[in-house]
Amino acid sequence: MSEQDDSAFMRTFGLVMVALTVLSLIIFALAMFAGSFGGDEQARAELQRERAERNLRPVGAVHRDGDAAPVELAAANGNGNDEDVVRTGSDVYESVCMACHSQGVMNSPRTGDEDAWASLYEEKGFDTLVENSINGIRAMPPRGGNPNLSDEEVRASVVHMLEQAGISVDD
Ligand code: HEC
Numbered sequence: 001m002s003e004q005d006d007s008a009f010m011r012t013f014g015l016v017m018v019a020l021t022v023l024s025l026i027i028f029a030l031a032m033f034a035g036s037f038g039g040d041e042q043a044r045a046e047l048q049r050e051r052a053e054r055n056l057r058p059v060g061a062v063h064r065d066g067d068a069a070p071v072e073l074a075a076a077n078g079n080g081n082d083e084d085v086v087r088t089g090s091d092v093y094e095s096v097c098m099a100c101h102s103q104g105v106m107n108s109p110r111t112g113d114e115d116a117w118a119s120l121y122e123e124k125g126f127d128t129l130v131e132n133s134i135n136g137i138r139a140m141p142p143r144g145g146n147p148n149l150s151d152e153e154v155r156a157s158v159v160h161m162l163e164q165a166g167i168s169v170d171d
Contacts, residue, residue: 089160092153096144101161106139117165126162126169130155 087095093111104110109117120129133154136142143149144157159169 086150087153087156089153089156089158089163092144092149092157093160096146096149097157097161100140100144108140111161111164114165114167117162117167121162121167126158129162130158133158 093101098111100106100108101111104113109120124132130151132140134143134151143154149157162169
């Protein structure tokens with residue numbers, strides 16, 4: 001080996017060392033960058049928990065004195081601050097009545113079945129339908145099986161079901 005070869009080797013070796021140092025710095029920087037996503041992990045978990053909680057909330061919200069009442073019934077009652085727990089007809093329908101009436105379970109008049117509801121409405125009249133919904137009739141349980149419903153809420157859900165069958169009740 002000549003002296004020239006040696007210095008050429010040293011130059012190349014030096015360059016390789018510099019390159020390796022730069023490379024390791026880049027890798028270090030990348031690692032720091034990737035690590036900074038760690039903070040998001042917690043935010044994401046938080047968001048997921050929030051979403052799960054929202055999904056677990058019951059469909060029919062309870063409205064108490066002071067809360068803004070649902071528009072429909074607030075209007076029907078003349079004020080939004082009724083002492084009673086107030087739910088709209090469609091709220092009550094979705095949380096209670098739908099279980100049977102959406103599919104016509106046990107021969108219940110199916111929601112949206114215009115013929116069935118039209119003949120019930122004509123034969124019995126609105127007041128009797130409401131009465132039967134409150135007291136129960138044959139396989140139809142009183143208040144749809146939910147004793148917490150007020151007369152007003154049952155009435156509103158009957159109005160809602162009649163509306164679904166194209167019958168508008170002016171009460
Ligand atoms: C457990 C199932 C079930 C639930 C829940 C239910 N219904 Fe019914 N409903 C029936 C059945 C069954 C009938 C048919 C009864 C009959 O005529 O034999 C019926 C009939 C009715 C009728 C017709 C009554 C009549 O005079 O013929 C009305 C109105 C009615 N339901 C309203 C409601 C309302 C309002 C709710 C919710 C608050 C509700 N139902 C929840 C099963 C149910």
